[in-house]
Amino acid sequence: MVEQDWLSERFAEHRVRLRAVAHRMLGSPAEAEDAVQEAWVRVSRADTGQVENPGGWLTTVVARVCLNMLKARGSRREDPTGALPPEPAAGPRPADPEDEALLADSVGVALTVVLDTLAPAERLAFVLHDVFAVPFDEIAAVLDRSPAATRQLASRARRRVRGAAENSAAARSRKREVVAAFLAAARGGDFAGLLAVLDPDAEVGEIHGAEAVAAFFSGRARAARVALVDGVPAAVWSHRGRVAAVFAFTVVGDRITRIAIDTEPDPDLEVVHLRTGDEDRA
Template sequence: MDEHDVLAERFEANRTHLRAVAYRMLGSSSEADDAVQEAWIRLSRSDAAEVENLGGWLTTVVGRVCLDMLRSRRTRREESLEAHVVEPVVDAGDGADPEGEAVRADSVGLALLVVLDALTPAERLAFVLHDLFAVPFEDIAPIVGRSPAAARQLASRARRRVQGAGPSPETDTSRQREVVEAFLAAARGGDFAGLLTVLDPDVVVRADSAAMLLGSQAVIRGAEDVATSFNGRAQAARTVLIDGVVGATWAPGGRPKVVLNFTIVAGRIVAIDLVADRESIDGLELEFLSN
């Protein structure tokens, strides 16, 4: 058996795992196959002898390929699920990964894929790789171009959305912006009634430890308490895109010091996450929007 055949055999031993990862990332059988094929092409062009952990290396490659595909899809505003998609059974051929992993992957049905589709590409990758396939955040971080702490935050945000999945979060950026800017305008103008209009009755505000050091409460629950907290404030807040989702930031001198992540469902804000941790902020992709 020549070197190419040995490499192909090692790749095939990882195919089941790679296809499971790609399908959970993309929600499309054909695109998952494309991602796995691209991983094989990249492996065949690399110096595989220098790769110590082939399974980890291939998972990273598939993750990068899927992330690029998700970002491209988001740009084109395509639907992520195939028409008449049927939940497939992960292949169980020779060399399959441990049974426990396969069972865990197979338990992810179409309903979860629909929820995952509401996440940003980076959130989806962090959640799928860590929560479904136990990939460490230290390995996820370079795939999404963030620090391990920022990758952990992406997965945490995705996990909250998945665990609390009822109605899907708003994904239309123009609608997100409309709601966020209405919230900021009401806050700046001391318009208590206007704040209540855009806040879900059960809205929750959560602050990280760095935001708490700046004076934020750890948790605020309920529309009236949240409206009271923001009423007359947010004077210097600016609207931004945070990993492709509309949010806000306080950025004195142009450098974000506090970031506000909004979760919007049915035109109302259901959650606001205040992030002031420097490492987490530096790991975010922020784009200021004209106000």
């Protein structure tokens, strides 16, 4: 009973980290919780007499469970479970360079997407080493490979993640420029400027065609601001410190093809206001 109490206390002590590991590995909150529960079933039956590093041992057990789940998912040819949800935010906040760097980091939607393209062993090696700083010799024991082979798996995964992150960052940067140009033209009543960033078949609700959309927005959107909404460039209009409307833009190439306006946005959206030169002058 004393050993079981000790094990239960250690598991509770490390549970947050164990769930974080499973979440990064599996990309799903529900599956992460299942993995942690399965890990508890396994460790509760194990002999802990030789365990000197409870945190490392528990991480290894969770990693093995996740590896099995990833292999089973691949054998069923299931679709990815989706991107990691952002941490809830209390409300809009101004961006500083550190905020933008963090939001542009690969750990987020871009990382989850590219992780779903990796083999289970590559995914485990990268997540455990690069995200959670687990030594390669411990990861090698989980994968039943040599530390050198495990290092190569992580290196290969790292190159793919880095490439995907760079592509994603470039796309976000360009979309932000298009959204900023659209809002500047709308506020200034610049009809030609609006047409320059609108696709000929652009639409907003029941309004179709670039000229109709430009006419609708020309001279409007004066209070809208460029923002990252859940990490995606968009525009928001706030009232008394609360986001009252979100403008989501579909951009193909350098042109806006669709604008969706949500006047009842989720209060847990992660909203980071971004400064533009035009807004400073407004």
